[in-house]
Amino acid sequence: MATRAPTSPRAPAARPDVAVLVVIFTVQADRLQVLLIKRSGDPFRGYWALPGGLLASAEAPDAAAIRKLGEETGVSDVFLEQLYTFSDLDGRGSVAVAYFALVDAQQAHLARRRAWLPAWFAVADLPPLAFDNASVIDYAFQRLRAKLDYSNVAYSLLPECFTLSQLQRAYEAILARPLDKRNFRKRMLSLGIIEPTGRVAAEGRHRPAQLYAFRERHPIMF
Amino acid sequence: MATRAPTSPRAPAARPDVAVLVVIFTVQADRLQVLLIKRSGDPFRGYWALPGGLLASAEAPDAAAIRKLGEETGVSDVFLEQLYTFSDLDGRGSVAVAYFALVDAQQAHLARRRAWLPAWFAVADLPPLAFDNASVIDYAFQRLRAKLDYSNVAYSLLPECFTLSQLQRAYEAILARPLDKRNFRKRMLSLGIIEPTGRVAAEGRHRPAQLYAFRERHPIMF
DNA sequence: GCAAAAGTGTTCTCTGTACACCCATGT
DNA sequence: ACATGGGTGTACAGAGAACACTTTTGC
Numbered sequence: 001m002a003t004r005a006p007t008s009p010r011a012p013a014a015r016p017d018v019a020v021l022v023v024i025f026t027v028q029a030d031r032l033q034v035l036l037i038k039r040s041g042d043p044f045r046g047y048w049a050l051p052g053g054l055l056a057s058a059e060a061p062d063a064a065a066i067r068k069l070g071e072e073t074g075v076s077d078v079f080l081e082q083l084y085t086f087s088d089l090d091g092r093g094s095v096a097v098a099y100f101a102l103v104d105a106q107q108a109h110l111a112r113r114r115a116w117l118p119a120w121f122a123v124a125d126l127p128p129l130a131f132d133n134a135s136v137i138d139y140a141f142q143r144l145r146a147k148l149d150y151s152n153v154a155y156s157l158l159p160e161c162f163t164l165s166q167l168q169r170a171y172e173a174i175l176a177r178p179l180d181k182r183n184f185r186k187r188m189l190s191l192g193i194i195e196p197t198g199r200v201a202a203e204g205r206h207r208p209a210q211l212y213a214f215r216e217r218h219p220i221m222f
Numbered sequence: 223m224a225t226r227a228p229t230s231p232r233a234p235a236a237r238p239d240v241a242v243l244v245v246i247f248t249v250q251a252d253r254l255q256v257l258l259i260k261r262s263g264d265p266f267r268g269y270w271a272l273p274g275g276l277l278a279s280a281e282a283p284d285a286a287a288i289r290k291l292g293e294e295t296g297v298s299d300v301f302l303e304q305l306y307t308f309s310d311l312d313g314r315g316s317v318a319v320a321y322f323a324l325v326d327a328q329q330a331h332l333a334r335r336r337a338w339l340p341a342w343f344a345v346a347d348l349p350p351l352a353f354d355n356a357s358v359i360d361y362a363f364q365r366l367r368a369k370l371d372y373s374n375v376a377y378s379l380l381p382e383c384f385t386l387s388q389l390q391r392a393y394e395a396i397l398a399r400p401l402d403k404r405n406f407r408k409r410m411l412s413l414g415i416i417e418p419t420g421r422v423a424a425e426g427r428h429r430p431a432q433l434y435a436f437r438e439r440h441p442i443m444f
Numbered sequence: 445g446c447a448a449a450a451g452t453g454t455t456c457t458c459t460g461t462a463c464a465c466c467c468a469t470g471t
Numbered sequence: 472a473c474a475t476g477g478g479t480g481t482a483c484a485g486a487g488a489a490c491a492c493t494t495t496t497g498c
Contacts, residue, residue: 014279055317165476180463182478183460187460205469205470205474206468208468209476209477210478402488405487405488427497429451
């Protein structure tokens with residue numbers, strides 16, 4: 001703790017459980033998806049839930065979130081930030097520090113285990129969830145939408161090189177509305193968050209697209 | 223906890239200490255001030271620190287923050303929101319859920335006790351602080367500045383009725399820069415967050431000022 | 445009548461939005 | 472030649488910023 005209570009200088013409080021939760025988003029098939037894990041144990045056995053777990057002793061919540069993310073997707077060095085600290089999601093007085101992360105579906109390799117199997121689910125179409133995980137996901141979703149407008153977090157959703165159409169489709173999937181192509185390109189370029197690589201992607205029977213990259217692969221606000 | 227770790231279904235983790243911290247701001251004498259408490263116990267005996275303390279058993283962090291705020295200032299029903307969850311501020315692996323609150327200095331009555339004495343300090347001129355409380359205050363300060371621009375949080379800093387000049391001085395104290403009177407009034411009124419009460423305040427040897435009130439006394443974003 | 449703060453409009457710039465056509469390629 | 476997505480510019484509206492003088496009161 002950081003400051004003792006004046007009224008209880010040495011409170012012998014029973015310590016609450018402290019857990020970490022990670023809301024891991026990706027964009028795949030033009031839909032925003034979230035990683036869920038099928039619970040193999042009680043309570044809520046058989047329900048889907050967010051990855052997470054009790055804090056290992058002396059492990060900081062940030063470190064635990066990074067570890068969880070790595071365990072489930074194999075990725076690191078992506079956008080990951082603290083979301084909110086929820087209390088009593090389980091009805092038993094615990095405290096859960098929630099994080100949210102953005103990963104590129106191509107780079108993420110889900111753990112292939114028997115129990116506690118992970119899978120992607122479209123945020124717009126979630127299965128019944130354990131605990132109150134639906135509200136945690138909703139909170140993360142609102143935050144993601146807000147950040148998309150005033151930061152470069154999308155860098156974490158796409159491969160290093162991408163076309164402007166890919167980027168726009170990712171934005172549209174998250175914001176759930178169509179964006180104007182010209183305005184979108186103008187804005188992205190004028191904000192200076194991306195730059196052309198000079199390379200080109202020939203992907204279909206149509207004109208090849210210029211490939212772009214984010215200038216910075218860490219969070220920037222504007 | 224909300225979800226058990228797949229890899230450690232029944233982790234016997236040593237639970238970390240969980241504390242609550244509250245950064246309580248007010249505007250007084252045209253300066254942004256923060257409430258600090260003089261520590262009467264170790265560690266950091268004699269240093270100033272943020273009010274806070276260990277979570278009482280089974281008490282939710284939100285409830286503990288509300289309680290702390292009431293204990294130190296006597297007020298409730300003010301703007302209070304979760305700020306961030308810090309880890310290891312004390313170098314001993316604790317977790318501290320920080321909140322920040324805005325109070326009207328006129329309504330707040332500081333506890334008058336012998337030990338753990340509370341007092342206001344200008345944010346721009348803080349004494350040496352216990353633990354890493356300076357960075358918590360700084361974080362809260364940044365958040366407050368940001369919210370001032372896109373919310374009505376200031377409702378919590380002023381009495382129910384106030385003049386536009388008072389409101390502007392509060393904004394200027396927080397943002398630490400002068401604002402244009404006409405633009406400020408235009409904006410406040412066009413956002414529709416305040417309304418004239420019809421009453422008037424004759425306060426000096428000059429023209430009396432119209433009194434305004436916030437339309438909503440709860441947080442609104444725009 | 446003077447000191448002191450209250451109150452009030454207009455102009456300009458910039459940002460966001462709406463909108464439609466030609467281009468390069470594969471088949 | 473045609474189907475497919477890539478790529479481009481302009482005009483309008485609304486928001487924010489700059490800027491100075493008159494009004495009302497107490498003394």
